[in-house]
Amino acid sequence: xxTTRSMMAAHPDGEPSLGQALTACIEAAFSCAxxxxxxxxxxxxxETIVELRKCIRLSLDCADLCMTTGRFLSRLNEVDGNLLxxxxxxxxxxxxxxxxxxxxHADMYAxxxxxxxxxxxxxxxxxxxxxxxx
Amino acid sequence: xxTTRSMMAAHPDGEPSLGQALTACIEAAFSCAxxxxxxxxxxxxxETIVELRKCIRLSLDCADLCMTTGRFLSRLNEVDGNLLxxxxxxxxxxxxxxxxxxxxHADMYAxxxxxxxxxxxxxxxxxxxxxxxx
Amino acid sequence: xxTTRSMMAAHPDGEPSLGQALTACIEAAFSCAxxxxxxxxxxxxxETIVELRKCIRLSLDCADLCMTTGRFLSRLNEVDGNLLxxxxxxxxxxxxxxxxxxxxHADMYAxxxxxxxxxxxxxxxxxxxxxxxx
Amino acid sequence: xxTTRSMMAAHPDGEPSLGQALTACIEAAFSCAxxxxxxxxxxxxxETIVELRKCIRLSLDCADLCMTTGRFLSRLNEVDGNLLxxxxxxxxxxxxxxxxxxxxHADMYAxxxxxxxxxxxxxxxxxxxxxxxx
Numbered sequence: 370x371x372t373t374r375s376m377m378a379a380h381p382d383g384e385p386s387l388g389q390a391l392t393a394c395i396e397a398a399f400s401c402a403x404x405x406x407x408x409x410x411x412x413x414x415x416e417t418i419v420e421l422r423k424c425i426r427l428s429l430d431c432a433d434l435c436m437t438t439g440r441f442l443s444r445l446n447e448v449d450g451n452l453l454x455x456x457x458x459x460x461x462x463x464x465x466x467x468x469x470x471x472x473x474h475a476d477m478y479a480x481x482x483x484x485x486x487x488x489x490x491x492x493x494x495x496x497x498x499x500x501x502x503x
Numbered sequence: 504x505x506t507t508r509s510m511m512a513a514h515p516d517g518e519p520s521l522g523q524a525l526t527a528c529i530e531a532a533f534s535c536a537x538x539x540x541x542x543x544x545x546x547x548x549x550e551t552i553v554e555l556r557k558c559i560r561l562s563l564d565c566a567d568l569c570m571t572t573g574r575f576l577s578r579l580n581e582v583d584g585n586l587l588x589x590x591x592x593x594x595x596x597x598x599x600x601x602x603x604x605x606x607x608h609a610d611m612y613a614x615x616x617x618x619x620x621x622x623x624x625x626x627x628x629x630x631x632x633x634x635x636x637x
Numbered sequence: 638x639x640t641t642r643s644m645m646a647a648h649p650d651g652e653p654s655l656g657q658a659l660t661a662c663i664e665a666a667f668s669c670a671x672x673x674x675x676x677x678x679x680x681x682x683x684e685t686i687v688e689l690r691k692c693i694r695l696s697l698d699c700a701d702l703c704m705t706t707g708r709f710l711s712r713l714n715e716v717d718g719n720l721l722x723x724x725x726x727x728x729x730x731x732x733x734x735x736x737x738x739x740x741x742h743a744d745m746y747a748x749x750x751x752x753x754x755x756x757x758x759x760x761x762x763x764x765x766x767x768x769x770x771x
Numbered sequence: 772x773x774t775t776r777s778m779m780a781a782h783p784d785g786e787p788s789l790g791q792a793l794t795a796c797i798e799a800a801f802s803c804a805x806x807x808x809x810x811x812x813x814x815x816x817x818e819t820i821v822e823l824r825k826c827i828r829l830s831l832d833c834a835d836l837c838m839t840t841g842r843f844l845s846r847l848n849e850v851d852g853n854l855l856x857x858x859x860x861x862x863x864x865x866x867x868x869x870x871x872x873x874x875x876h877a878d879m880y881a882x883x884x885x886x887x888x889x890x891x892x893x894x895x896x897x898x899x900x901x902x903x904x905x
Contacts, residue, residue: 372668372755376675379748381682392673399667400640403711407644410712413824422815423581429831430575430586436704444564444673444678447557452564452600459593464584477623480647487640506802506889510809513882515816533801534774537845541778544846548783555840556681570838572719577805578812587894613679691849698843698854705835712832715825719831720868727861734854 373395382445384501390498392416394457397487398439405432408471411480418428423482424470431467435491436462442481443499454499462497464488505530514535516579524632525576528559530622533572533596538621545614558604558615565601566580569625570627576632588630591629598626641665643649650713653770659710662725662762666707667734669752669759673700675750676739682747692738692749699735703759710766722767732756747753773798791899793844796859799889799896800841803866806889809833810873813882823881826872826883833869836862837893844900859897866894 370378374392377383409428412421438460441453471485504512508526539605543562572594572601575587605619642660645651677696680689706728709721739753753759772780776794811830814823827896840862843855873887 372751373671373675375751376672376679376748376755379746379751380675380679384577389618393757395671401653401705403641403646403663403667406708406711407641408649410714410828411644411648411650413714413827416539418820418824422820425815426581426812427583429578432708433571433574434590437571438672440674440700441564442559442705443674446678446681447511447560449561449600452628455593455596459589461591465582478647480644483640483643487644506885507805507809509885510806511881512888513885514809514813516813527799529805537775537797537801537841538778540842540845541775541782544694544848545782547693547848552686552690554783556686557821559681560678566842573805574808574834577808579810580815607899612781614778614832617774617777617781621778673897694846694849697846701839701842702858707838708835712828715828717829717868720865723861723864724836727857730857731854734851764827 370486377443377445377469379495387501388502390494394494394498395435395439395442397491398460401484401487401491402432402435404484405429405435405467408480408484411478415451415478421474424474427463427467427470428484429502431463431488434463438495457495457499461499464492464495468492511577511579514579521635524628527592528625528628528632529573529576531625532569532594535618535625536566536569536573538561539569539601542614542618545612549612552567555608558608561597561601562618565597565622568597570594572629581601588633591633595626595629595633598622598629602626633634645711648713650667657770658762660673661709662759662766664708665755665759665762666703666728669755670700670703670707672752672755673697673703676748679746679748681747686704688740692742695731695735695738697750699731702731706763715763721727725763725767728768729760732760732763778897779845779847782847782894789903792896792903796893796896797841797844799893800837800844800862801856803886803889803893804834804837804841805812806886807837807869810886813880817880820832823876826876828865829865829869829872831888836865840897856901859901863894863897863901866890866897 405428409425412425415425441456468485471481475482504587541563543559546559575590602622606616609616673696677693680693709724736753736756739749743750807830814827819888843858870887872891873883877884
């Protein structure tokens with residue numbers, strides 16, 4: 370069991386039935402944040418950096434919002450259903466847009482392909498969590 | 504002229520006509536983030552902390568998202584209009600919900616009143632920036 | 638291979654010999670950040686919240702700094718050896734202090750025990766990375 | 772009186788004698804974070820982006836750590852003197868290194884000059900707060 374799974378299960382307000390989808394989304398969000406930060410930095414090391422500007426910019430935005438989403442989902446006190454929905458949809462949309470950009474460069478740069486996969490997993494995890502009642 | 508205003512004006516992609524509304528929103532977002540973090544901490548120092556749980560939780564969420572919004576708006580390269588709209592609306596909604604909670608405690612705690620004002624300013628600044636073309 | 642490991646290995650400036658220690662530290666930092674945020678929130682759900690104030694406060698600080706450290710380490714361009722040392726030592730010290738506080742409550746609250754373990758792993762990962770040349 | 776000053780003064784643990792130096796440091800940290808994020812983005816819009824890689828990388832690090840420092844200083848509960856010192860020194864050192872890099876480009880790019888000034892103010896504010904007892 371991952372540390373995140375153990376933490377969420379041990380929380381006094383932890384809801385076992387919700388646990389796995391929630392943990393999956395937290396882990397996907399932090400994984401996507403890390404991949405996005407690393408992708409921005411990897412792009413900056415390329416000769417072709419000028420063509421990768423959009424990629425870098427979206428990476429930074431995506432990393433920031435995924436981290437904020439991961440932190441939000443780590444809190445189980447007094448969950449506001451509307452704000453939960455708002456942030457899940459926003460995070461999903463940032464991941465979609467960023468993944469589309471990464472996929473354009475995926476054949477050229479392995480890290481863009483790996484980061485695209487991380488974005489797609491986070492997009493899906495947000496989508497899966499959306500209909501869940503908190 | 505504030506440092507933020509000077510920075511945004513000196514940016515190669517800086518758009519003078521947009522400048523003031525954008526700067527106002529960045530400054531309102533960081534000010535609201537700081538007030539929210541300080542409000543969470545001030546609530547934790549009260550005897551009545553148990554009744555302030557919702558206030559603390561919303562403060563942390565609001566601080567995180569306002570900071571992410573302030574960073575997003577500080578980037579002028581390759582702005583994606585849909586993501587801009589998404590984050591402005593999300594930030595506005597977080598500020599509204601947090602302000603409503605703060606306002607319940609505003610008579611009792613001066614810092615809740617001040618933080619509510621910071622949230623309302625950020626909510627308004629996001630709203631004002633929404634119809635602007637980037 | 639984890640997404641973080643794949644990303645760091647695919648980076649144009651990736652250094653194979655450094656890879657594992659670096660990946661371990663990035664993953665430990667994000668894991669500790671998540672556990673710390675969740676621990677702060679879990680403490681807020683307890684009746685004994687008043688006695689857990691120090692725990693909550695340190696959790697928030699530790700989460701913020703571990704996330705900043707994870708982001709810093711995800712960048713391989715133009716690494717400044719002094720800043721690397723500075724942030725690794727700061728992160729290690731925050732983790733040590735937070736772990737000591739968590740360990741006081743570890744018998745009572747399972748999440749404090751789990752979060753303490755996450756802090757100790759991050760503390761150790763920072764320490765292990767300190768003597769490495771970048 | 773700024774919102775930050777009002778918030779810190781209204782905090783139950785607010786220490787009037789400390790207030791101004793603390794508020795100055797929080798405001799300098801967030802101002803430097805914003806300027807650094809904007810500087811990274813402005814550099815990315817230049818034709819000379821390849822020569823600005825170090826500038827961009829340091830900007831991102833500096834922004835992250837200044838924000839973490841601003842959040843840390845916004846908390847007055849259970850201040851740990853050693854961690855306060857650690858983060859003030861780390862933030863000061865990040866600002867010094869980033870300012871030195873910005874100053875190399877200050878004649879060429881107005882935003883590098885403005886961001887350098889923001890770094891120097893934050894460096895000084897951290898230094899001024901270091902000897903204060905909490």
